[in-house]
Amino acid sequence: MTVPTRVLVVGAAASGLATVEALRRKGYAGGITVLGDEPHAPYDRPPLSKQVLSGQWESAQTALRTPEVLAGLDAEFVPGDAAVALDPATRTVRTERGREHRADAIVIATGMRARVFPGQRDLSGVHVLRTLDDALALRKDLLTCARLVVVGEGVLGAEIAATARKLGLDVTMTGPQPAPMALQVGPLVSGLLAELHSEQGVRLRLGVGVVELTGEHGRVAGVRLASGETLPADAVVVAIGASPATEWLADSGLRLDNGVVCDSRCRAADGIYAVGDVARWHHEGLGRLIRLENRTNATEQAQTVAGAILGEDRPYVPVPYFWTDQYDAKIQVHGVLPIGAEVDVVDGDVSARRFVARYRSDGVVTGILGWNMPKQARLRRQEIVDAASAVL
Amino acid sequence: MKVVVDTEKCVAAGNCVAAAMDVFDQREEDGIVVLLNEHPPAELAADVRNAAAICPALAIRIED
Numbered sequence: 001m002t003v004p005t006r007v008l009v010v011g012a013a014a015s016g017l018a019t020v021e022a023l024r025r026k027g028y029a030g031g032i033t034v035l036g037d038e039p040h041a042p043y044d045r046p047p048l049s050k051q052v053l054s055g056q057w058e059s060a061q062t063a064l065r066t067p068e069v070l071a072g073l074d075a076e077f078v079p080g081d082a083a084v085a086l087d088p089a090t091r092t093v094r095t096e097r098g099r100e101h102r103a104d105a106i107v108i109a110t111g112m113r114a115r116v117f118p119g120q121r122d123l124s125g126v127h128v129l130r131t132l133d134d135a136l137a138l139r140k141d142l143l144t145c146a147r148l149v150v151v152g153e154g155v156l157g158a159e160i161a162a163t164a165r166k167l168g169l170d171v172t173m174t175g176p177q178p179a180p181m182a183l184q185v186g187p188l189v190s191g192l193l194a195e196l197h198s199e200q201g202v203r204l205r206l207g208v209g210v211v212e213l214t215g216e217h218g219r220v221a222g223v224r225l226a227s228g229e230t231l232p233a234d235a236v237v238v239a240i241g242a243s244p245a246t247e248w249l250a251d252s253g254l255r256l257d258n259g260v261v262c263d264s265r266c267r268a269a270d271g272i273y274a275v276g277d278v279a280r281w282h283h284e285g286l287g288r289l290i291r292l293e294n295r296t297n298a299t300e301q302a303q304t305v306a307g308a309i310l311g312e313d314r315p316y317v318p319v320p321y322f323w324t325d326q327y328d329a330k331i332q333v334h335g336v337l338p339i340g341a342e343v344d345v346v347d348g349d350v351s352a353r354r355f356v357a358r359y360r361s362d363g364v365v366t367g368i369l370g371w372n373m374p375k376q377a378r379l380r381r382q383e384i385v386d387a388a389s390a391v392l
Numbered sequence: 393m394k395v396v397v398d399t400e401k402c403v404a405a406g407n408c409v410a411a412a413m414d415v416f417d418q419r420e421e422d423g424i425v426v427l428l429n430e431h432p433p434a435e436l437a438a439d440v441r442n443a444a445a446i447c448p449a450l451a452i453r454i455e456d
Contacts, residue, residue, distance in 0.1 A: 021445060044450065046403075064450065295448045296405065303445070323403055323448075330404060330422070374404035374423025381410075 003310055004104030004271070005030045009075075010083045010093060011109030012036030014044060015276025015298035017064055019107050020075050022306030032075035033101055035093065037082035037110075040132055041070065046295050048135040049159040050325055054166060055139065059132055083110070086252040088269050105309045108249070108260050108274040112242035112293065117151075123213060125220040125235045129160060130242060138237060142167055145234035149173075149223045151210055152239030153180045155324050158193065160237050161202050162326040172231050173197065174205040174223065175240075181324075185333070188343050189357065189369060192350070193326070200327055205231060242293070244278045259291040264315035265308045266301060275305045285317040285388050286336075294322040319384055323374075329353065332377045335367035335384040347376045356380060364390075393437050394455040395444075397425045401451040408452060411443035412436060425451060 007023060009016045012034050020032055036042070043062040051057035070077065078095075085094040086106065093101045114128035125145075127138040142148065142164055150161045153175030161173045161180075177183055179190035180197060194204060209226040213236060223231045244259040254268050255261040259280030262268045266281050274281070276298040280291035292301075297318065304316040323332045341359040348355035348371075356377050359367035365387040370377025395415065404423030408416040415436060417426040432440050444452040 018445070025441065025445065046448070296407065296446070299446050299448065303442075321405060321407075323405060325403070332404065332423075370423075372422070374406060375418040375420055378406035378409065378418065378423070 003028070003030065006103040007032050007105045007107065007309060008091075008093060008101050008103035009034045009107045009109055010086075011107075011111055011276070011278075012038070012042050012077060012079065013109070013111055013276070013298070014042070014064060014295060015111070015302055016107065016109035017042040018299040018302030019109065019275055019305050020073055022303050023309065024073055026306055026310055028306070028310060032073070033103065034075055034077045035081060035083055035095065035101065036077065036079045037096075038131060038133075039080045041065075041067070041077070041079070043132055044295075045130075048132065049129055049156055050163055052132070052135045053129075053139050053142070053160065053163045059136060062132060082248070084248050086249055086254070086272075088252055088254065088272055091271055104271060106272045107305060107309070108268065108272065108278060109276050110245040110248070110278050112277045113245050114238070114242050115240050116238060117210070117213060117240075120213060120238060122218075123215045123220045124218055125233075126213060127235065127237045129156060129237060129239060138235075141235040142169060146170055147172075147232055147234045149231045149233040149236045150239060151175065151223060151236060152241070153177050153182070153206055154239060154241065155181055155184060155322070157237070157239035158197070158326055159324060160239060161197060162200070165197075165200050165202050166327070170203075171201070172203040172205055172233075174208065174210060174225060174231065176207065176209050178207045180204075180206075183339070184337065185331075185369060186337055186339070186341060186343055186359070188350075189331070189371065192353070192371070193329075196327060196329060196353075205229070242277075244280075244291070246278065257289075261289065264317075265313065266305050266316055267308060273305045273308060275301045281316060283317060284315045290320075292318075292320050294320065296321045319381060328372075330370075330372055330374060332370040332374050333367065334369075334377060334381040335359070335365075337367040337369065341366065346380065348373050358383070393432060393434075393440065395427060395430055395432060395440060396453040396455060397427045398449075398451040398453070399424050401449045403449040403451075405448050407446045407448065408443040411446060412439035415440055416443060 179194040182190040260274035262281040
């Protein structure tokens, strides 16, 4: 294969920027264009639900790189112009403003969009948290509201509840699972999270679905649950997950199925790659298609994609990793934690809230979770790698 | 090469240790980065640059 003369990266967040940097680090000297749908220079998302929402950081602190470092990449950044169509045959991307960008290699890095309830957009005081502007709008409301209902008990919902509680709001968390992050970490750890949130004063209304958001004079007033209870609210955050941002690819002919489907090299078609939250690729170690919605994956996958563009032939086989900070709990997860896994505490002490848990599925180690023991958890990551290679 | 770490930004992922274990470690108590060698030798430069690139908290800066 020949090295492309121009690379177009569609998406200007962590994965898109990391791809550009990896290309330059690997010596690529050709042209690079980066399209972004937001007006901001590339910024980081994990701080949005924590440092930005709490006010600990100014929004400028989320910038992924300084203007000088960005300029040093010698790439053309085009902000505020969303891609609306891709023609894989000519490798042309059309934008909202009607511009056309052609390249020899195209990297799809459009991330995800927050899911919403039908009718949610018609009520003020109802928020999602995906972008910097979302975080700033939510923060503004939190500063004047007394009662917040968080709809969603996943990682993002739990982080928002913790941050809002620390700001002194009256917070209720609701969602269909029995405990915070139950789907992500299983019953032992989600039970501890439920205890932690309760101790901190968050009211939990879990294991129950939301029927509707109620409003008065165009502003949200409450959240009605399937149990019949209505939770009064001055503001509501809907954190019920996000969907891969692939609408713009509907007519591209690319295979779209819960993300852009790629081979083990993160290639969606000849000269077309996907990276980050939007990419669902074949993980050769796990033997199936997976898509990871986490920060570490954005940068790691970018290294593989940049390599593939330049002719390297290596599969992307990461050990997935994510972390979450809630109150004083720092939770780190390596590998995968399947539903129904056997869980053993292998370091530390659950009652001291400092421990490492090992997750096994059919006797095979698949994941490690650390609760306030990040180093010790990382040291056991190798057990996941060893178990995987023993199976192959 | 000079390496600078920001312990305020660090989220204790430990990716840097996996990438360059002769240059980075983590504190036992909270996993925050410990810089073992502020001026790593040239043969470790590529690993250190990789560590900085994959840090999920952008807590590693390299000054040439």
